[in-house]
Amino acid sequence: MQAVAFAPGHITGFFKAEVEPKEPxxxxxxxxxxxxxxxxxxxxxxxxxxxxxxxxxxxxxKSDNTQVSEFVVKEFFKIxxxxxxxxxxxxxxxxVGYGLGSSGAVALSLAFALNxxxxxxxxxxxxxxxxxxxxxxxxxxxxxxxxxxxxxxxxRTKQGAPGIGSLQKIHTDYTAIVICFSPISTKQFIKTELxxxxxxxxxxxxxxxxxxxxxxxLDMSLEFAKYVHVITRQMQLVIDDLSQNGxxxxxxxxxxxxxxxxxxxxxxxxxxxxxxxxxxxIKTEIDKSGARVS
Ligand SMILES: Nc1ncnc2c1ncn2[C@@H]1O[C@H](COP(=O)(O)OP(=O)(O)O)[C@@H](O)[C@H]1O
Ligand SMILES: CC(C)(COP(=O)(O)O)[C@@H](O)C(=O)O
Numbered sequence: 001m002q003a004v005a006f007a008p009g010h011i012t013g014f015f016k017a018e019v020e021p022k023e024p025x026x027x028x029x030x031x032x033x034x035x036x037x038x039x040x041x042x043x044x045x046x047x048x049x050x051x052x053x054x055x056x057x058x059x060x061x062k063s064d065n066t067q068v069s070e071f072v073v074k075e076f077f078k079i080x081x082x083x084x085x086x087x088x089x090x091x092x093x094x095x096v097g098y099g100l101g102s103s104g105a106v107a108l109s110l111a112f113a114l115n116x117x118x119x120x121x122x123x124x125x126x127x128x129x130x131x132x133x134x135x136x137x138x139x140x141x142x143x144x145x146x147x148x149x150x151x152x153x154x155x156r157t158k159q160g161a162p163g164i165g166s167l168q169k170i171h172t173d174y175t176a177i178v179i180c181f182s183p184i185s186t187k188q189f190i191k192t193e194l195x196x197x198x199x200x201x202x203x204x205x206x207x208x209x210x211x212x213x214x215x216x217x218l219d220m221s222l223e224f225a226k227y228v229h230v231i232t233r234q235m236q237l238v239i240d241d242l243s244q245n246g247x248x249x250x251x252x253x254x255x256x257x258x259x260x261x262x263x264x265x266x267x268x269x270x271x272x273x274x275x276x277x278x279x280x281x282i283k284t285e286i287d288k289s290g291a292r293v294s
Pocket of ligand 2: 010014015028029098099100101104142143186
């Protein structure tokens with residue numbers, strides 16, 4: 001038994017954490033962001049075994065730990081009543097820890113692939129909830145799984161796992177161009193900084209619901225990043241350079257990562273600007289489909 005699933009990466013421009021509820025399914029965030037065509041593809045091979053076991057390999061961008069994957073595996077082992085060995089392979093085309101939602105995409109792609117390969121027959125919603133709970137448990141994300149599950153450019157209006165949280169989609173044909181400098185641990189941020197930054201994100205959601213304007217989203221993301229104090233000297237140089245050339249930018253939560261959204265005709269110009277800097281550049285379309293079995 002074998003299955004392959006993909007989950008898109010996701011960039012949050014601004015958010016408000018909602019972590020008071022007790023149940024992990026009810027926790028999450030409201031905010032706004034978009035899914036990208038780069039993400040995580042997970043392949044699972046299942047064989048019968050004397051005792052439960054698994055092996056995880058990663059190709060593409062590597063991670064220093066696999067705790068999110070391990071949580072998802074354990075949840076599925078609770079559901080099946082036979083012993084299996086799981087050979088899991090994550091192929092990651094987004095760097096880890098830069099605010100591109102690698103943890104959420106790992107959890108979702110693995111949950112979809114395991115459900116198919118093990119024949120557990122969970123509903124799409126339940127698969128999404130297992131992945132969301134993994135993120136909440138590992139403190140690697142709040143609203144990413146809900147967004148990556150649905151795809152598109154979203155305004156998240158109610159926090160929670162798929163089936164509980166809700167979002168509205170904004171239409172876009174723009175390309176996202178992203179430059180990543182260094183990682184920021186989401187876990188560290190969620191543990192230490194959340195209480196200080198919970199004022200602005202909710203107001204921004206209300207404002208963006210009225211305008212539904214991508215350029216206003218970029219302005220808000222930048223304002224949010226200033227408020228959260230995550231803009232480094234390196235990021236400011238890029239933001240200023242883009243601005244002097246007429247391009248707005250946003251900051252991906254949480255990474256030393258600047259992004260912009262442009263029509264196809266402007267892609268070349270933006271790439272020329274960003275090439276001067278020593279970061280990983282990703283040019284990608286918005287993924288409108290969300291997580292899926294391949
Ligand atoms: N390819 C991968 N394989 C296994 N686990 C991964 C992989 N990529 C990310 N993760 C998990 O996600 C965590 C990073 O999450 P986080 O700091 O939120 O970064 P990001 O902003 O990329 O989501 C890692 O510590 C690891 O637990
Ligand atoms: C911003 C974040 C809390 C983390 O996102 P990432 O670092 O990409 O895992 C996200 O999950 C959200 O709630 O909007």
